[in-house]
Amino acid sequence: MTSATLPTETDVLVVGAGPAGSAAAAWCARAGLDVVLADAATYPRDKTCGDGLTPRAVHELSRLGLEDWLRAHTVNQGLRAHGFGQTLHLPWPGGTLPAWGSAVARTELDDHLRTTALKSGAIGVEDARAVDVRWDGARVAAVVFERRGARRDGGRAVERFEIACRRLVVADGVRSPLGKVLGREWHRDTVYGVAGRSYVTSSMTDDPWISSHLELRDEKGAVLSGYGWIFPLGTGEVNLGVGTLATAKRPADIAIKPLMQFYADQRREEFGLSGDLRMPTSALLPMGGAVTHVAGANWALIGDAAGCVNPLNGEGIDYGLETGRMVADLLVELGPDAIGLSTAWPSLLREHYGEAFSIARRLAGLVTVPWVLPRFGPTGMRSELLMTLALRWMGNLVTDEDRDRAARVWRWAGRRSLALDARPPFG
Template structure:
């Protein structure tokens, strides 16, 4: 693992080396559309830096601004708040064990009062990635699941500090530094993801795994997929408006639907404390943890034929059918 700043810098350098023009210090604040519909054609984007504004005409607009994209809201991308979402916090901690070769997760996460939380804690060793005279460290964080009916009653920054205290002796941790928190819409829980010449990717399209909060791989994957669809979109009257939502439903729809349903169950009070000891420490733990790793990592493919894969894929299709019945307006999800 590496700190996010290093990943972002590497991606920016890669884009610049490939010929992209890099302009920094400006914020996208508005778009101009042809027609009244948000599914129409984006003609231009307005950028602002201080009191100065510039308008840039565009052929295709890719919304990669994260979950709080103001431009996305102007184009009708609305978060479906009634569905399961996550709240998370991460930090960087100095430790001599930063070159440990394994990532670590703690699925039975408890707060300072001993209450089991619907989430998990993680420790990602950074090796020499942090730089400085004593470069070793870890990315340490925690996340909790929440719904409008069962909101997570936890301060994730305080939960992170408590989690660090719990593993401090084992990891020889220093104090958590650079703590940051975020709200994570998950599983494609947005009303729309595309218009004729615009499309949302990554967190803007809520492409976050509902079972583990992972979003970076989905962001990179969806951006790569979108580029491959641009030639087809240029040859159709509605451009990306239908192609892109259909692709996201086909690629992630079943898995995200079932994961949202499973994540919603985990928000039920007392469920984790009841099943945790049996699932995480009982005789079936190795087999269950292996299956959980596959499912949480979205590592089941349509070609897999083992029992876990067949059960997951079948349940996913049933879950999508239930979504269509319950939420027909969202064309669950990734609405066009």
């Protein structure tokens, strides 16, 4: 799209075309709103991620009409958990959610989701980095973008342009540069993640189980507060990565990429790994709604930008898809002036995720205490019943419709945890 054909105004402007932004754009467009979906990258583009799609994510993709597309990729039936001398096969619990998961490289998944949004009626703008906003009182009147283009002398020229909007959805990822402009703050005293990801050829690329090694050790043999994963992609490769938990009080003093290589070397024979690790990347992850100022008079943060990442497993795709749908529904409900958005959106996030995020980040914070995992990990891994419950709770595979005992216990624990929070999720 040339500068002459760039849209200059829209009803809803979505910044960031990952799962959250593309879902928001698709649902807004399907509701009849004029939507522009802008991103700093040119698609397809890569994203640091484990690429795993839990039943919760599968459910949201199915709502978008993508189940058949997803089933054409790899389908997995649950988690193979390794650790402390045990290996357990834990099927996805099902219930009100699908009983299957998948894994699709983000290069392909995000491109397909963006295409889905464009087919739904959104207008796409690529290679446009949001750098500032123009205010109209307390409201965002327009977003200022920069685009770099080639000059005749071989240098790079910077083109600045604006897109005016009545409503703004910010989905620009974990660092959320536009969110910072709007006042978003990430609180690192709450548990956060440090993760690395790579791709490697494997003879188990069609394995129907995703694998997690809950006993992650460094080269000195110390147990770390995290896990390693190997997620089959059905393409001849697996996504291999490691992640650890940290807080400002107990930061993660590790080098992620060397740890990932060490983990891969340990698993080469078992998983038929061959060749070098490809495309290794790493990232920091705000988790459990550990951000404040997630909405204003006519703007809202969603997905990773709002800290919607599960503190117990690092999953964020499902929450991105969910928050994209939720914010679209709310914008339609509130009308073109979005009256009440500044309070309605944080309240809606707390209603949907407050209890689960509160108890999850409290438990994740305990795992950062050095002696906790070595002491309690072996006991947990000896109980398949306990680990089955842990899989459901850690994956937040509990919906509002679930009425079984495990769901009731999880919600009860969440309510008690939330009552103890000095700063609740999104608060």
